Amino acid sequence: MAIERQYHSDCISIGAFKMGTGEVLPDVSIAYEAVGQLSPAKDNVILICHALTGDAYAVGNQERSGWWSGLIGAGRRIDTNRYYVITTNVLGGCGGTTGPASLNPATGRPYGSSFPLVTIRDMVRAQRQFLEVLGINHLYAVIGGSMGGMQVFEWGVMYPDFMDHLIPIATSTRLSGVAIAYNDVGRQAILADPGYQDGHYYPGPGPAKGLSIARMVGMITYRTAELFEMRFGRNIKDDQDQPFNANTVFQIESYLRYQGEKLVDRFDANSYLYLLKAMDFHDISRGRGSTRDALSLIKSKMLMIGIEGDLLYPTDHLREVYEELRRLGQDVQFATFPSIFGHDAFLVEFDAVGELIDTFLNKTNM
Numbered sequence: 215m216a217i218e219r220q221y222h223s224d225c226i227s228i229g230a231f232k233m234g235t236g237e238v239l240p241d242v243s244i245a246y247e248a249v250g251q252l253s254p255a256k257d258n259v260i261l262i263c264h265a266l267t268g269d270a271y272a273v274g275n276q277e278r279s280g281w282w283s284g285l286i287g288a289g290r291r292i293d294t295n296r297y298y299v300i301t302t303n304v305l306g307g308c309g310g311t312t313g314p315a316s317l318n319p320a321t322g323r324p325y326g327s328s329f330p331l332v333t334i335r336d337m338v339r340a341q342r343q344f345l346e347v348l349g350i351n352h353l354y355a356v357i358g359g360s361m362g363g364m365q366v367f368e369w370g371v372m373y374p375d376f377m378d379h380l381i382p383i384a385t386s387t388r389l390s391g392v393a394i395a396y397n398d399v400g401r402q403a404i405l406a407d408p409g410y411q412d413g414h415y416y417p418g419p420g421p422a423k424g425l426s427i428a429r430m431v432g433m434i435t436y437r438t439a440e441l442f443e444m445r446f447g448r449n450i451k452d453d454q455d456q457p458f459n460a461n462t463v464f465q466i467e468s469y470l471r472y473q474g475e476k477l478v479d480r481f482d483a484n485s486y487l488y489l490l491k492a493m494d495f496h497d498i499s500r501g502r503g504s505t506r507d508a509l510s511l512i513k514s515k516m517l518m519i520g521i522e523g524d525l526l527y528p529t530d531h532l533r534e535v536y537e538e539l540r541r542l543g544q545d546v547q548f549a550t551f552p553s554i555f556g557h558d559a560f561l562v563e564f565d566a567v568g569e570l571i572d573t574f575l576n577k578t579n580m
Contacts, residue, residue, distance in 0.1 A: 517549065
């Protein structure tokens with residue numbers, strides 16, 4: 215039976231933070247959401263890692279809905295009656311955590327493109343420093359999809375004794391060449407926008423058109439051709455009887471434009487660029503020998519979830535990782551499910567994703 219959950223969202227300082235580049239940010243703030251009740255032993259904490267344009271509001275509240283509210287909550291698959299669920303906005307983001315739009319204390323102006331390069335490892339180290347400030351020294355699980363899944367892999371490699379379970383979803387241990395290519399098309403759209411102004415466009419609107427186009431490109435990769443055909447096909451917006459002319463707008467065009475404009479209203483273009491580059495650089499083998507060497511460091515039980523039809527993160531890659539982990543003698547499971555939503559299924563198919571997570575966390579680990 216569901217009970218009233220405790221909900222808290224805030225932004226706290228974790229102090230100075232040294233980036234992987236060696237540069238030091240003098241005072242980093244981390245925005246976070248916490249839902250549930252922390253156990254006396256502090257052994258029921260689940261950390262949720264968000265994707266590219268996500269934020270700390272995985273569950274949300276009455277003022278704003280969360281992007282994983284269908285999965286996390288009282289009585290849901292990630293049950294806040296049982297777990298204390300924390301989500302943070304990543305370093306370099308624009309949802310309250312220190313990023314390019316934050317004020318540089320040395321100049322009194324936003325960092326803009328002078329913000330240091332951010333990597334997935336930087337994000338994870340900032341999360342670890344944040345948890346230390348909260349007095350949390352162990353995690354029951356780390357869960358995330360897409361860019362969030364990259365963070366999950368890095369958690370397992372960087373801090374192998376810090377958590378019991380890892381669940382990377384619709385992700386990879388290294389970004390593929392084709393995914394980097396898609397990222398660069400979006401990047402070039404932003405950089406070519408006159409409003410970008412070398413990244414120092416605050417307080418102006420910035421490269422709104424470029425960011426909108428970047429999002430349109432992204433949306434094409436997040437879904438499947440089957441879904442687009444089923445929903446839109448060749449249908450014309452508003453009036454299907456209107457004859458074709460230079461101003462004809464197809465429904466699919468209208469949808470993509472709407473998605474682009476919607477992102478502009480809530481996301482900073484510089485953060486988009488920085489997080490794209492962090493994904494491009496993602497490779498758990500970097501500086502650690504081989505991928506096998508990196509995977510051998512993981513000690514947690516792991517469930518990897520792939521989505522059949524995912525254009526960006528094919529299940530074949532995760533299956534190879536699974537087989538390597540099995541050869542290493544790791545406690546790992548691998549599951550896939552088909553979805554017409556493609557990569558975005560981890561944000562939509564709550565029943566499919568939730569059942570796998572629930573079984574892994576609650577039934578096989580009692």
